[in-house]
Amino acid sequence: MFLNPKATLMNRAEITRALTRIAHEIVERNKGAENLALVGIHTRGVPLAERLAALIGSFEGASPPLGQLDITLYRDDLTEIALQPVVKKTDVPFDVRGRNIVLCDDVLYTGRTARAALGALTDMGRPAVIQYAVLVDRGHRELPIRADFVGKNVPTSRGEVVKVRLQSTDGDESVELLEWR
Amino acid sequence: MTPTHLLDTQDWSVADVTALFNTADVMAQVMERTIKKVPALQGFTVGTLFFEPSTRTRLSFERAARAQSADVVSFAAGSSSLSKGESLKDTLRTVDAMQADLYVVRHAVSGVPHQLARWTDARIVNAGDGRRAHPTQALLDAYTFQKNFSGFDGFAGKKLAIVGDVLHSRVARSNAELWTKLGAQVTLCGPRTLLPPELEQPNVTLTTNIREAAEGAHAVMALRLQGERMQAGLLPSLAEYRVRFGVTEQVMAHAHPDALVMHPGPINRDVEISGALADSEGSVIEAQVANGVSVRMAVLYMLLVGRK
Numbered sequence: 001m002f003l004n005p006k007a008t009l010m011n012r013a014e015i016t017r018a019l020t021r022i023a024h025e026i027v028e029r030n031k032g033a034e035n036l037a038l039v040g041i042h043t044r045g046v047p048l049a050e051r052l053a054a055l056i057g058s059f060e061g062a063s064p065p066l067g068q069l070d071i072t073l074y075r076d077d078l079t080e081i082a083l084q085p086v087v088k089k090t091d092v093p094f095d096v097r098g099r100n101i102v103l104c105d106d107v108l109y110t111g112r113t114a115r116a117a118l119g120a121l122t123d124m125g126r127p128a129v130i131q132y133a134v135l136v137d138r139g140h141r142e143l144p145i146r147a148d149f150v151g152k153n154v155p156t157s158r159g160e161v162v163k164v165r166l167q168s169t170d171g172d173e174s175v176e177l178l179e180w181r
Numbered sequence: 182m183t184p185t186h187l188l189d190t191q192d193w194s195v196a197d198v199t200a201l202f203n204t205a206d207v208m209a210q211v212m213e214r215t216i217k218k219v220p221a222l223q224g225f226t227v228g229t230l231f232f233e234p235s236t237r238t239r240l241s242f243e244r245a246a247r248a249q250s251a252d253v254v255s256f257a258a259g260s261s262s263l264s265k266g267e268s269l270k271d272t273l274r275t276v277d278a279m280q281a282d283l284y285v286v287r288h289a290v291s292g293v294p295h296q297l298a299r300w301t302d303a304r305i306v307n308a309g310d311g312r313r314a315h316p317t318q319a320l321l322d323a324y325t326f327q328k329n330f331s332g333f334d335g336f337a338g339k340k341l342a343i344v345g346d347v348l349h350s351r352v353a354r355s356n357a358e359l360w361t362k363l364g365a366q367v368t369l370c371g372p373r374t375l376l377p378p379e380l381e382q383p384n385v386t387l388t389t390n391i392r393e394a395a396e397g398a399h400a401v402m403a404l405r406l407q408g409e410r411m412q413a414g415l416l417p418s419l420a421e422y423r424v425r426f427g428v429t430e431q432v433m434a435h436a437h438p439d440a441l442v443m444h445p446g447p448i449n450r451d452v453e454i455s456g457a458l459a460d461s462e463g464s465v466i467e468a469q470v471a472n473g474v475s476v477r478m479a480v481l482y483m484l485l486v487g488r489k
Binding site for chain 2: 070074079084
């Protein structure tokens with residue numbers, strides 16, 4: 001079985017346009033950027049949060065504070081898995097209490113990562129609001145979770161894989177749909 | 182892949198230790214938060230099997246387990262009620278009925294944790310066996326050095342001096358093994374009666390002269406002096422021990438200017454270590470206790486998660 005490319009879902013320009021739109025939506029929804037903070041979920045949520053913060057800074061004057069979250073210790077499958085996940089550092093250098101926090105990730109799939117991130121974040125304090133921004137929503141939720149900001153909705157089958165590549169982590173910029181064959 | 186048990190630091194490669202220290206960094210972050218708890222080990226049970234009394238080490242392991250939401254079952258038994266062989270096996274059988282996923286074992290007899298590892302499917306963490314090994318103490322000592330030594334740039338070229346009753350010390354043995362593996366030089370120092378010559382290795386030197394041991398050392402570790410050693414005639418008078426082997430400001434004057442003062446605890450003030458020195462800026466004795474929880478959290482995580 002090999003992972004074979006099936007389709008390109010987004011190219012560099014489309015990713016940039018989607019992020020620009022999401023940045024505007026975030027500011028509109030939160031009535032400005034004042035109380036805002038962005039938290040990226042490791043691994044690719046981190047550069048996405050950075051880019052959204054820079055975009056918001058470019059039209060609001062100041063970039064909102066940034067954090068990064070590792071959700072490993074909050075996963076719900078640690079008693080069942082065969083491979084040990086490497087625990088990475090969490091770095092949220094601001095007080096989450098009372099803030100409007102936007103969690104950022106690349107792909108929304110089962111919703112389990114988002115659930116774990118909510119646990120990790122609320123253990124740091126009680127934010128005023130937590131919103132959720134993703135580049136791709138591919139469906140197949142296993143929990144009652146939805147995103148507030150979506151770059152692109154993509155219908156997929158469970159046998160398919162959505163691979164996001166970003167300049168800072170992968171040296172390239174695309175969203176690909178792949179399939180095991 | 183992490184080894185199945187932590188019986189000895191010897192079984193853990195430098196890569197394993199590095200991964201453990203990285204995980205301990207994350208655990209230390211958790212312990213700095215208001216809510217000092219994560220759900221990582223929810224559904225796992227940790228059993229503490231202490232055949233030899235130890236409040237501190239057991240407390241540290243229990244904290245490490247509970248901070249990750251594991252359940253803890255404790256079994257404390259005087260080693261007197263147990264001879265060897267079958268009664269030990271019977272005890273394990275009884276405790277195994279509690280279905281723990283991992284046991285933390287301390288025993289006055291060397292090798293008991295290894296034996297238990299053969300009898301159970303659970304993971305075993307050695308919390309001290311006889312005079313043989315105390316791996317989590319050595320790991321937390323090395324971790325504390327890495328975190329606290331000013332401008333730490335690796336263990337290569339560093340020198341650790343361990344002073345005291347080396348003969349009866351599992352802490353000294355485990356630290357010598359771990360620190361030399363990480364690239365440091367270790368000097369063991371104590372009265373000749375308490376300095377077993379077989380511990381001499383390519384990077385481990387022995388001396389009865391504390392100034393020689395401290396010379397240029399980046400860390401000086403004092404071992405706890407146990408009263409019963411005196412009665413056994415292994416030591417001269419307490420006063421003489423203090424003069425010749427007490428870790429004091431005068432001794433530290435020979436060490437590296439940024440040298441750390443360490444002690445596995447509990448300390449006998451003004452016996453093996455001067456009270457003022459234990460409270461001084463270079464002393465990391467309290468940090469050792471705090472790091473003990475982070476390192477043990479990392480040990481439990483690495484041994485339990487990803488095994489199904």
